[in-house]
Amino acid sequence: xxxxxxxxxxxxxxxxxGALLLAWVYSFTNPKIEEQKFLSIKNAIEEIFPNQIxxxxxxxxxxxxxxxxxxxxxxxxxxxENGEFGFVVRAIYSGYGGKVESxxxxxxxxxxxxxxxxxxxTPGLGSLITxxxxxxxxxxxxxxxxxxxxxxxQAITGATISSKTISxxxxxxxxxxxxxxxxxxx
Amino acid sequence: MKKNIFKEFTKxxxxxxxxxxxxxxxxxxLAVSTDVANAIGMSLGFSFVLIISExxxxxxxxxxxxxxxIPIFLVFIAVPTTIVDxxxxxxxxxxxxxxxxxxxLIVVNCIVLGRVEAFxxxxxxxxxxxxxxxxxxxYSWVIILLSIIREVLGKGTFLGxxxxxxxxxxxxxxxxxxxxxxxxxxxxxxxxxILNRRS
Amino acid sequence: xxxxxxxxIIAATIVDNMVFIRxxxxxxxxxxxxxxxxxxxxxxxxIFVQTIATAITWIVFHLFMQGLEFLQxxxxxxxxxxxxxxxxxxxxxxxxxxxxxxxxxxxxxxxxCMILAVTLINIDKNYSxxxxxxxAFGASLGYGLALxxxxxxxxxxxLSNIPKFFRGYPIVFASMALIAIAFLGFKGLIK
Numbered sequence: 001x002x003x004x005x006x007x008x009x010x011x012x013x014x015x016x017x018g019a020l021l022l023a024w025v026y027s028f029t030n031p032k033i034e035e036q037k038f039l040s041i042k043n044a045i046e047e048i049f050p051n052q053i054x055x056x057x058x059x060x061x062x063x064x065x066x067x068x069x070x071x072x073x074x075x076x077x078x079x080x081e082n083g084e085f086g087f088v089v090r091a092i093y094s095g096y097g098g099k100v101e102s103x104x105x106x107x108x109x110x111x112x113x114x115x116x117x118x119x120x121x122t123p124g125l126g127s128l129i130t131x132x133x134x135x136x137x138x139x140x141x142x143x144x145x146x147x148x149x150x151x152x153x154q155a156i157t158g159a160t161i162s163s164k165t166i167s168x169x170x171x172x173x174x175x176x177x178x179x180x181x182x183x184x185x186x
Numbered sequence: 187m188k189k190n191i192f193k194e195f196t197k198x199x200x201x202x203x204x205x206x207x208x209x210x211x212x213x214x215x216l217a218v219s220t221d222v223a224n225a226i227g228m229s230l231g232f233s234f235v236l237i238i239s240e241x242x243x244x245x246x247x248x249x250x251x252x253x254x255x256i257p258i259f260l261v262f263i264a265v266p267t268t269i270v271d272x273x274x275x276x277x278x279x280x281x282x283x284x285x286x287x288x289x290x291l292i293v294v295n296c297i298v299l300g301r302v303e304a305f306x307x308x309x310x311x312x313x314x315x316x317x318x319x320x321x322x323x324x325y326s327w328v329i330i331l332l333s334i335i336r337e338v339l340g341k342g343t344f345l346g347x348x349x350x351x352x353x354x355x356x357x358x359x360x361x362x363x364x365x366x367x368x369x370x371x372x373x374x375x376x377x378x379x380i381l382n383r384r385s
Numbered sequence: 386x387x388x389x390x391x392x393x394i395i396a397a398t399i400v401d402n403m404v405f406i407r408x409x410x411x412x413x414x415x416x417x418x419x420x421x422x423x424x425x426x427x428x429x430x431x432i433f434v435q436t437i438a439t440a441i442t443w444i445v446f447h448l449f450m451q452g453l454e455f456l457q458x459x460x461x462x463x464x465x466x467x468x469x470x471x472x473x474x475x476x477x478x479x480x481x482x483x484x485x486x487x488x489x490x491x492x493x494x495x496x497x498c499m500i501l502a503v504t505l506i507n508i509d510k511n512y513s514x515x516x517x518x519x520x521a522f523g524a525s526l527g528y529g530l531a532l533x534x535x536x537x538x539x540x541x542x543x544l545s546n547i548p549k550f551f552r553g554y555p556i557v558f559a560s561m562a563l564i565a566i567a568f569l570g571f572k573g574l575i576k
Contacts, residue, residue, distance in 0.1 A: 007251040018265040026455040032276035096573050212411040264459040290458045294498040296412045364565040371558035375550040
């Protein structure tokens with residue numbers, strides 16, 4: 001009996017010391033982790049709107065599932081120096097290999113570009129949706145365009161479905177943006 | 187005496203290489219060796235956990251009760267692993283993201299638990315240090331060499347920079363699971379061949 | 386709802402197969418595929434422990450660990466280790482037939498990285514309780530499938546004439562490469 005108590009106590013003490021040590025490490029890594037999360041969003045928004053001077057989350061659009069099973073995580077309202085606004089929608093859609101999390105930029109009746117945060121598309125083919133060569137065609141594209149690969153969108157060779165799902169997401173979210181965000185403001 | 191300690195160090199490099207001979211801890215090796223950067227990050231994280239936990243166990247081996255040694259080993263392994271996880275998240279977020287679940291999985295990496303149980307729990311601190319260093323380097327060279335082959339031939343890049351001309355069509359199968367399995371097979375065959383010839 | 390669960394189970398079993406696509410649980414995998422019987426025993430043990438471990442870790446994480454996320458690894462591995470121990474004791478006492486079938490594989494399971502990996506992935510993907518269970522079940526089913534396929538291949542390999550340096554493990558990995566190519570073909574199955 002005494003032996004059991006002694007062993008149990010040893011485990012307990014060591015586990016407590018371990019937990020305290022981790023709490024201490026966590027106390028100084030956590031602010032850094034939060035900062036990194038914010039920075040990665042900020043960099044992505046800057047990539048879409050280089051002339052931004054600040055952005056705010058719009059709480060009314062948090063966690064909404066819209067057409068085509070696209071999940072809008074949140075919407076950022078981006079301010080520019082000249083007093084105008086742009087909008088960045090952070091959303092998850094289904095790509096070829098799984099979920100794709102991206103930022104979609106919109107201003108007036110135009111798509112302003114897309115920035116892929118996370119994806120599991122085929123490396124070397126579908127993963128090219130992150131390349132500038134592919135995404136630059138969505139900058140300043142009218143939302144009334146059809147957004148169909150091989151018509152008005154240049155598809156990635158060997159990754160038609162990846163190209164199609166992302167174009168489709170831009171169009172669908174664009175429609176949501178026109179109806180709810182853009183229309184609601186003017 | 188001195189020669190013995192040196193032997194503890196060198197055995198991990200080839201003769202008792204944790205990956206190619208003992209065949210443990212393969213999951214992380216195959217999963218993160220698609221990029222050289224990932225492989226270096228994983229090697230550092232793994233080496234840190236292995237060395238710290240082996241040393242801790244060796245230092246405290248006299249006061250660890252035999253019946254509850256496994257839970258105590260798990261604490262000694264899980265704490266450094268969590269530290270690696272948190273530090274990677276805080277200071278190298280892209281690296282942490284691409285390695286994903288494989289950092290926490292160092293806890294159940296069979297090499298760590300295996301070395302702790304079979305070596306550190308029985309041997310002195312100096313020998314344990316040598317053993318852990320050797321095993322860490324033995325793990326690292328395999329994973330980094332594997333990643334160089336997979337990244338250069340599979341993507342045409344090295345550490346993200348293009349090294350092969352654009353005209354080179356990457357053998358992207360190497361970055362997929364089949365390529366990884368096949369390369370490991372070839373590695374083991376070559377090492378077996380060399381060791382066989384020597385003896 | 387139901388179609389969503391079906392998607393998760395197919396993804397976990399085939400498309401994202403733990404062994405061939407995600408490279409998880411390779412150590413134990415190479416070890417037990419020596420024989421088909423061992424593979425079957427291991428599969429049942431994994432399905433059993435994986436599902437229970439997922440249920441417990443999910444509840445522990447969502448009920449008690451708000452703000453203590455940094456203890457996730459240590460708490461989960463402890464939960465799994467003690468669960469395996471308890472299951473072993475319970476089966477030995479009460480269900481000896483089951484213990485006979487999968488008992489010797491239970492101690493191996495603590496270090497089967499799949500158990501911990503699946504519980505962590507469930508938290509990471511923010512799955513609900515039911516989704517987590519379905520994912521865990523699917524993943525272990527996929528693991529079992531992978532075990533049986535390779536065990537079958539290895540039984541045939543024993544009779545074949547293999548180049549000298551490829552004998553033993555190298556040929557096993559080469560066969561795994563070929564099976565993995567087949568699994569790669571399922572990519573894109575789930576939309």
